[in-house]
Amino acid sequence: MTIGLNRISLAGLGLAMALFSGACQTERAYRDALEEQTAENRRLREERTQIKGDIRDMSYQHESLENALAEANAKLLEVPKQDTSANAKRFPELDSAGVAYGLRNGEMVVTMSSDITFASGKAELSKAGRSALSSVAKALLREYPDAEYWIEGHTDSDPITKSKFGSNRELSIERAMAVLHYFVGDADVPDSKCVVAGWGQYRPVASGTTKESKSKNRRVEIVVHRPTK
Numbered sequence: 001m002t003i004g005l006n007r008i009s010l011a012g013l014g015l016a017m018a019l020f021s022g023a024c025q026t027e028r029a030y031r032d033a034l035e036e037q038t039a040e041n042r043r044l045r046e047e048r049t050q051i052k053g054d055i056r057d058m059s060y061q062h063e064s065l066e067n068a069l070a071e072a073n074a075k076l077l078e079v080p081k082q083d084t085s086a087n088a089k090r091f092p093e094l095d096s097a098g099v100a101y102g103l104r105n106g107e108m109v110v111t112m113s114s115d116i117t118f119a120s121g122k123a124e125l126s127k128a129g130r131s132a133l134s135s136v137a138k139a140l141l142r143e144y145p146d147a148e149y150w151i152e153g154h155t156d157s158d159p160i161t162k163s164k165f166g167s168n169r170e171l172s173i174e175r176a177m178a179v180l181h182y183f184v185g186d187a188d189v190p191d192s193k194c195v196v197a198g199w200g201q202y203r204p205v206a207s208g209t210t211k212e213s214k215s216k217n218r219r220v221e222i223v224v225h226r227p228t229k
Contacts, residue, residue, distance in 0.1 A: 093135040099136060110222040111219050112222075114175070114220070118175055123175045134187055136222065147226045148225040150196075151180055152198075154199050154201075157201040180194050
């Protein structure tokens with residue numbers, strides 16, 4: 001009987017030791033997992049801090065680029081300046097037709113307001129517009145026979161509502177095309193010398209929403225690109 005009890009006691013002790021060993025291993029595994037998770041959390045916090053810093057730097061860069069772009073656009077889209085020097089080239093036929101002209105970045109720019117060329121929301125040239133374009137074509141062919149003529153349509157920012165055109169972009173392109181057709185078909189301007197573009201509302205020369213500002217932005221510009229020597 002004593003031998004039996006001893007055997008039972010030894011078996012119980014072995015079981016207890018096994019259980020204790022298992023508990024130790026479980027605790028060790030838990031501790032290792034906790035340390036690993038803590039390290040991962042630390043790494044994620046550091047990564048988040050780095051990302052926040054990168055976003056802040058990118059925001060500063062974006063703001064700087066936006067300012068630079070605004071300055072470039074202001075220079076690019078400035079109203080052509082009339083040359084008032086003694087040697088300035090004058091165009092009496094354009095003056096009498098009510099057509100503005102001047103220099104922008106050294107290039108001759110002829111500006112035709114839609115007030116004399118097109119009815120609101122339309123792309124058909126008016127009688128006054130055709131007459132003015134005839135004067136423009138003669139002046140360009142006489143003074144800049146070797147140049148290219150970039151015909152660029154512009155609109156104001158009012159959305160299209162009562163028109164067959166789906167957008168200001170479409171309207172500006174069709175107006176530029178109407179000028180091209182008149183140049184080529186009626187004013188003997190070579191088609192090969194003309195480039196057509198429609199900017200819609202995206203290149204205004206006047207800010208604000210007043211009637212005067214909108215009127216200035218509704219225009220067709222003919223930019224004279226002379227050949228480089």
